[in-house]
Amino acid sequence: MSLDIPTIAFYLIAIVLVGSALAVVLLRNIVHSALFLAVMFGAAAGAYVLLNAEFIAIVQVLIYAGAVTILVLFAIMLTRNAQSQSSNPFAKQWWLALIICVLLGFGLVYAVGNSAMAVASAFAPVHLATLGADSGTVTRLGQLLYSPFVYSYVLPFEIASVVLLVAIIGAIVIGRED
């Protein structure tokens, strides 16, 4: 196996991803969990860059590493009481749950490692939107999402705005004090 730069980068990112995810789940101090969550979001953005999805990597940093992390930290600060160190316990049957989840993990890893995928079968779906090498990824995405002439994903996109409307209403309903 040749150790070129993308390979090394992949291993580094994978280690950071898994390590910070474990830290989020296992650390007792909830603030540390939140900070490791931010690390994990950043590492995921790195993985997206390796997969040529630069634009999504940027959006990931903006939304997840930026907005979501800040919101989570705010929520922690707002709900923190004096004995916050001990307010973050484990469930009582944690070992049973752990066994089940480890089995789940092994099952999933086995599944993805031992499968014929559409990729391998050189399968070309009829309406697959192929990524042209000539046009930039952002251009193509923009066309698919916004263009008034060539779009196909407009309906899910519009419904996503409905979801955001619901979230706005929800924040007002639950958050406003009067």
Place this chain on the structure above:
Amino acid sequence: MLNTPFTYMPTGADWLRILPELIVFGAALLVLLADLFIPNGRKGWLAMVCLLGVIAALIGVGYLLSNGDSQTAFYGMISDDTLALFSDLLILFAVGIGLLYSPGYIERHAVTRIGEYYGLMLLAALGMMLMASATNLMLIFVGLEALSLSLYILCAIELTRFRSQEAGMKYFILSSFASAILLYGMAMLYGSTGTTSLSGVQAFFAPGRHPFLATSGYGPLLLAAMGLLGVGFCFKVSAIPFQAWTPDVYVGAPTSVTAFMSVGTKVAAFVALSRVFLLALGAQSDKWEPVFWIVAILTMLGGNLMAVVQRDVKRLLAYSSIANAGYMLVAIATNTQHAFSGLLIFLATYTVMNVGAFGIVLALERNDGQGTTLDDFAGLAKRRPGVAAAMAIILFALAGVPPSAGFVGKYYVFQAAIVGNHIDLAVIGILTSVLGMYYYLRVIWAMYFTEPRNVSGGAGAIAATTGMAGEDEGEPEPADAASGASVAPVRAGTATLARPVTSRRSANSRTVVATQAPAESAAPPLTLGTTVALTLAVVLTVALGLIPGPIVMLAEQAARLLGQ
């Protein structure tokens, strides 16, 4: 630059095909706007606006049923086939009934964000309709999230009642957990077939398309995809062993919301599940049928067994909805066109019965959410004969007694199971239905043949002498009412809401006094909306039992999708 397959432009026909959804969305926006201009105290008009929107959407569904072209719209994202319109019909009916219940509930409870409440009801209905009509995994996911987010907020909307907020949070954590699992299943399905469109997935498994499929199977990735999708959907339809959230959320949420969401989410989730498994993954049915077989048996047995031990009628209905999910899963496991139409008929009958049953609970429960135990139902027939009769009809229907909607639904599902070589499922279904009769009939027994044993009397005694406290009083604050109970007997009807804990503790010492006091006198009389909604539900329950013809025809037409 534009040499992609995406030279697609939505036309007027596309927009026409999502007409009911558009109307519901427009009505939701209108309500949110109108809320700004309607002064407090007249917020009941908002319910009228919502109802007009729902009726307009129903007309839209009717128009599409007669003039629709059963095509997909927006590049294969959404469909206006009969299946979608059938589920739209049920969802709109459920939200309509829920809206009729709402003004009465809101006046009595601590719902202060009235405009947002109505808007979210419609947006939740919109999400359900989208999920049921979606023909692409993307739209199923987005519709699911639209409905889930609306329902989280609606569950938690009573800001001063802790159980409501708790229900909202439990629902949020467990439901988004399930959404993540479902989403991972979608990702794997996308990975193994290369498309997110359901028809694309179906085409992928078409015989002869990929010779290696026949020889080597498709490996564990597809199995994992089906497993994760199955777990996600089972969470959403509250099948055992993924039912843990259901009773708590149904009991904690505002009852008008429970009535709507207990049927709306089931319709949306079951239709989406059928589209994914029966339709898109139909060619792989040998792999998923056994799993649904086990889940159906577990859900029928577990749901009914757990319902037997319940003393609270609202909680009993929550477990009964789990048991009913089990009967619906029988149809999924049978996996024939006939069973699918059975599932749709069952969904229709379940919708009318269940909104009615929760409506009765809403009519009887006091402002603190108490007053729905079996003891509170004791002797109800003498005190409120109308409500008791309605409840009896609905419970007989839920139990599946012959000339009722419940019997029709069960008949079609079990008959399809027997025809489809699943006699085992049919036998277990019939046996558990008999078990179910026990707990439904126990409530009827309590209403008609037992004397009231008052356990939560207290201030109810005062209220009985002073007449019922009407809604005209406005929205009394719980704390005010409790302190004012001794000096202002007129408000005593609402006073119980701060007292049941203490009165329950001293129940033994009070029993002698309390036997003279009707237990539910603290529950206010029915509002006009509730009466209309209950009448509608009861009449439809009876009507669907006596003349099931039209709904059966529609369901069979919708199920034809499977035969294509």
Place this chain on the structure above:
Amino acid sequence: MPLSAYLAVSAILFAIGATGVVIRRNPLVMFMSIELMLNAVNLSFIAFAHFLNSVEGWMFVFLVLTVAAAEVVVGLAIIVSIFRTRHNVDVDELNSLKG
């Protein structure tokens, strides 16, 4: 790197997230674990999109990003509002509905 390497990382992340939801009792940590799961799914989608040479996976990731942001808003609002009334957000304490 081959596709299955990315998918394996994604599967491990997903399992860790699921474990977190099940074994932790603080709603905020459970919520963060759900975010871990969603990120694992996104990684899968992007890996598939890259190796399938298709943009549908990207579209899906966009929707997931949007929806996750909305979910964060609603979920944290509910958690904070519960804390305001109860001053405790341990789910073991949330047992007034058991029975």
